[in-house]
Amino acid sequence: MQKSALVTGAGSGIGRGLALALARRGYHLLLVGRDQTRLAGSAAEVSVFSTAEVFCADLADPLARSRLIEAVLARGGAPMLLVHNAAAMPYGDFIQRSSAEIEAAFAVNLLAPADLTSRFCAAPVPPQGLIFVLSTAARFPQPYNSLYSASKSGLRALAEALQVEFAGRARVCLAYPPLTESALTRGFESGAWPVRKADALTVAERIISAYEAGRDEISWFDWEVLPSLFYRLAPGPFRWLLKAYRQKLQDMFKDRRA
Numbered sequence: 001m002q003k004s005a006l007v008t009g010a011g012s013g014i015g016r017g018l019a020l021a022l023a024r025r026g027y028h029l030l031l032v033g034r035d036q037t038r039l040a041g042s043a044a045e046v047s048v049f050s051t052a053e054v055f056c057a058d059l060a061d062p063l064a065r066s067r068l069i070e071a072v073l074a075r076g077g078a079p080m081l082l083v084h085n086a087a088a089m090p091y092g093d094f095i096q097r098s099s100a101e102i103e104a105a106f107a108v109n110l111l112a113p114a115d116l117t118s119r120f121c122a123a124p125v126p127p128q129g130l131i132f133v134l135s136t137a138a139r140f141p142q143p144y145n146s147l148y149s150a151s152k153s154g155l156r157a158l159a160e161a162l163q164v165e166f167a168g169r170a171r172v173c174l175a176y177p178p179l180t181e182s183a184l185t186r187g188f189e190s191g192a193w194p195v196r197k198a199d200a201l202t203v204a205e206r207i208i209s210a211y212e213a214g215r216d217e218i219s220w221f222d223w224e225v226l227p228s229l230f231y232r233l234a235p236g237p238f239r240w241l242l243k244a245y246r247q248k249l250q251d252m253f254k255d256r257r258a
């Protein structure tokens with residue numbers, strides 16, 4: 001039987017790379033996103049190595065999620081590998097975020113992965129593996145990126161809990177990509193940001209290699225390792241430091257996407 005993988009947010013960035021990396025390893029791809037044209041582009045790239053189907057769905061919409069899950073189950077059952085990659089990152093001052101942005105951040109980043117996981121894992125033949133694409137923003141609070149940080153922290157807790165609950169049945173792999181070139185980070189240009197962005201295809205290839213090698217977690221040794229470690233060891237002083245550098249943080253997360 002051919003291996004299959006469902007990748008959310010497969011029309012761009014790291015998700016497009018994950019789809020390609022899986023296609024190169026012989027997986028049949030189920031590509032999910034909102035933008036039909038971008039998904040068709042990913043499907044065309046994937047077709048050099050394997051086969052793909054496109055599912056257009058807004059993961060923030062519970063009805064659309066339900067339709068997606070039913071369509072996938074009706075076509076061939078649950079995918080062998082479920083890759084939770086889609087994300088929304090409405091950064092900037094918290095009080096300027098709209099209700100729609102708040103809802104989308106939690107729905108896409110946390111509710112959708114929880115919903116898809118529970119429905120597919122209850123199928124007669126459940127997935128054998130799950131990859132959760134997290135972020136270092138799940139490892140320490142990021143002021144001015146609070147909705148992303150809070151929803152990814154929730155996703156991290158869910159993934160770590162499922163690593164235990166699913167042990168012996170399905171493998172759960174946590175991925176913490178470095179700062180990467182993509183639509184999500186457009187506007188995070190060097191100057192305000194201390195580092196260069198990684199290439200999305202290279203990051204995706206490393207995530208899939210790590211999963212295929214049986215690793216439970218993959219992270220990069222980048223600049224965010226330091227604040228993550230500092231927060232874990234000394235949360236009080238870390239919060240004091242965040243307050244001291246509040247203006248700098250606000251500048252870093254200023255919207256420069258115009």
Ligand SMILES: NC(=O)c1ccc[n+]([C@@H]2O[C@H](COP(=O)([O-])OP(=O)(O)OC[C@H]3O[C@@H](n4cnc5c(N)ncnc54)[C@H](OP(=O)(O)O)[C@@H]3O)[C@@H](O)[C@H]2O)c1
Nearest residue numbers: 009012013014033034035058059085086087179180182184
């Ligand atoms: N780039 C980085 O520096 C970085 C660092 C750490 C972690 N990550 C994580 O890597 C993952 C991929 O991000 P990326 O950097 O590759 O950015 P990206 O290219 O913007 O990818 C995000 C994807 O999510 C999809 N998406 C957003 N809202 C959706 C919705 N409501 N319904 C369905 N799909 C939706 C988008 O597709 P449509 O617009 O077609 O719907 C898009 O393909 C995310 O989980 C992100 O948190 C990225």
